[in-house]
Amino acid sequence: MEVAAGVADPELPMLNLGDLGIVREVSCIGSQVVVTITPTYSGCPAMQEISEDLLDALVEAGFSDVVVRSVLEPAWTSSWITEEGRRKLVDGGIAPPQSHSRIEDEPVPLRATARSNSYVDGPLRLRRSQYGPPCPLCGSTATELLSPFGSTACKALYRCQECMEPFEGIKEI
Amino acid sequence: MGFDNVYESIGEDNDDRHWAFGTGFSETLSGVEQSLPIGIDVNDLAAYCLMLGDDALVMSHRLQEWVARAPELEEETALANIALDLLGQARLLLTRAGVVAGSGMTEDTYAFFRDENEFLNVRLAELTDADFGALMARLFVFSSWRLAILKRLRASKDQVVAAVASKGAKEITYHRDYAAQWVVRLADGTDESRSRIVAGLCALSPFISELFTASAVEQRMLYAGVAADLADVRTEVVGVLLEVFSEVELEPQVLGAGYCALSARGGLGGELDSIRSQMMGEHGSGSGREGILMGAIALAEMGEHGSGSGREGIHTKAMVELLGDLQSLARSYPGATW
Numbered sequence: 001m002e003v004a005a006g007v008a009d010p011e012l013p014m015l016n017l018g019d020l021g022i023v024r025e026v027s028c029i030g031s032q033v034v035v036t037i038t039p040t041y042s043g044c045p046a047m048q049e050i051s052e053d054l055l056d057a058l059v060e061a062g063f064s065d066v067v068v069r070s071v072l073e074p075a076w077t078s079s080w081i082t083e084e085g086r087r088k089l090v091d092g093g094i095a096p097p098q099s100h101s102r103i104e105d106e107p108v109p110l111r112a113t114a115r116s117n118s119y120v121d122g123p124l125r126l127r128r129s130q131y132g133p134p135c136p137l138c139g140s141t142a143t144e145l146l147s148p149f150g151s152t153a154c155k156a157l158y159r160c161q162e163c164m165e166p167f168e169g170i171k172e173i
Numbered sequence: 174m175g176f177d178n179v180y181e182s183i184g185e186d187n188d189d190r191h192w193a194f195g196t197g198f199s200e201t202l203s204g205v206e207q208s209l210p211i212g213i214d215v216n217d218l219a220a221y222c223l224m225l226g227d228d229a230l231v232m233s234h235r236l237q238e239w240v241a242r243a244p245e246l247e248e249e250t251a252l253a254n255i256a257l258d259l260l261g262q263a264r265l266l267l268t269r270a271g272v273v274a275g276s277g278m279t280e281d282t283y284a285f286f287r288d289e290n291e292f293l294n295v296r297l298a299e300l301t302d303a304d305f306g307a308l309m310a311r312l313f314v315f316s317s318w319r320l321a322i323l324k325r326l327r328a329s330k331d332q333v334v335a336a337v338a339s340k341g342a343k344e345i346t347y348h349r350d351y352a353a354q355w356v357v358r359l360a361d362g363t364d365e366s367r368s369r370i371v372a373g374l375c376a377l378s379p380f381i382s383e384l385f386t387a388s389a390v391e392q393r394m395l396y397a398g399v400a401a402d403l404a405d406v407r408t409e410v411v412g413v414l415l416e417v418f419s420e421v422e423l424e425p426q427v428l429g430a431g432y433c434a435l436s437a438r439g440g441l442g443g444e445l446d447s448i449r450s451q452m453m454g455e456h457g458s459g460s461g462r463e464g465i466l467m468g469a470i471a472l473a474e475m476g477e478h479g480s481g482s483g484r485e486g487i488h489t490k491a492m493v494e495l496l497g498d499l500q501s502l503a504r505s506y507p508g509a510t511w
Contacts, residue, residue: 039261039340041257041258041261041262041340041344042258042259042262042264042265042337042340042341042344043257043258043261043262043264044257044261044262045257057490061478071336072265072336072337072339073332073335073339074339074406075336075339075340075343076340077343082393092275100508118345119346120320120324120342120346121324124349124350124353124413124414124416124417125350125353125354126353126354126357126417126420127357129399141358146247147247147250148251148347148350148351149249149250149251149253149254149255149347149351150250150254151245152254153252153257153258153344153379157247157250171347173343173344173347
């Protein structure tokens, strides 16, 4: 598990897959190692590379028979990013997700059921929120959202009105 | 690691050098639980997955066409991200269709080698947009509709559809809110921007009722617990549309007979009453608005525009050039490699 969780994320290399909650489980069936991962966004192009990096890392660690499995359910949520991961993000100049989604508080059900999600089932957000997360560079809370879609599927683009620097932040999902 | 030609590096880590298809992508649903739900007709399930997948694939294609044409860099990045989310959903759904049908078809063979009459997307998805305002209007309607469907599909009897819907619903919520904010921004902007939104919404008119008309496959899949109930979806979508329209004081009939068709079809009468009274309550005297709604319903008697349905493989002219763009290289050089 340490090897798998320690693989660096290809896009945000200061974090590893354990920090991001992408590696769900590692188990052994005989001599075969099965790593279970979950994709972050449906179209995330990094997932391919992550699978390959996982295979490489485990082979290098001496495991010759490795299989990477993907689970779609339960869906990845940004609330699975660990505290350590959040700290590393700030250090890297990226704002961590602002609030944990409600799903985190619910125990993962034994069977897949239709689960309500606080913002999917919530009201239409017609006005762009005025406040962004604290600026990871200067710490000011006077930040604004520039675009809910940043350089990757998982990030939004903000600007700090104090130090005037733009920065990205992981979106709550 | 020197290469004379950068394209040589594409096949470096794997043997897959097909250039028309993404190289080196492992099986899209590899490792995902693939068992079939018991007692479900596989051909219907495959067709239903294609419907959902084609909606996403075709809409994604149109959004991708806006890359390098958007008015601002931030909006271009946003459109590309939205297109990417939809493409990811399409990949998962098309792959599921192939697995379920047991036909050996993959996401790529479905995307690149089907003929026009085999694509099952709704016609709203394939339309081109006259300008950014029209695009936002269409994206808003499409996203609101798709979100309502995906929310219900979280409880689908097919666990892959349910899983794709759970992920997809979270992504589509962002798409819908983004488009809704632009509709508000433009409708509340200048006369020019408002007229673009109105024109964009009017252009959707002939293609609205199709969104809420269940095909035979969808009816059977609804009965089997796999598909979403489009009557239910319609109620939710009407609510969302009216919420945004009332925010910017747009008349509901701006969607023309299409709106009328969706509001009057299949006995939405009672719900319309409660929506109307809600709107009148919130916005004071609603006499003008009441008149508009009644007029809209009356227009519904005049029948719907257009004929044929995307769900049956009958598409508009726009689909021809879309597929030409998407498929011509793969079809001209099938099996070509780098």
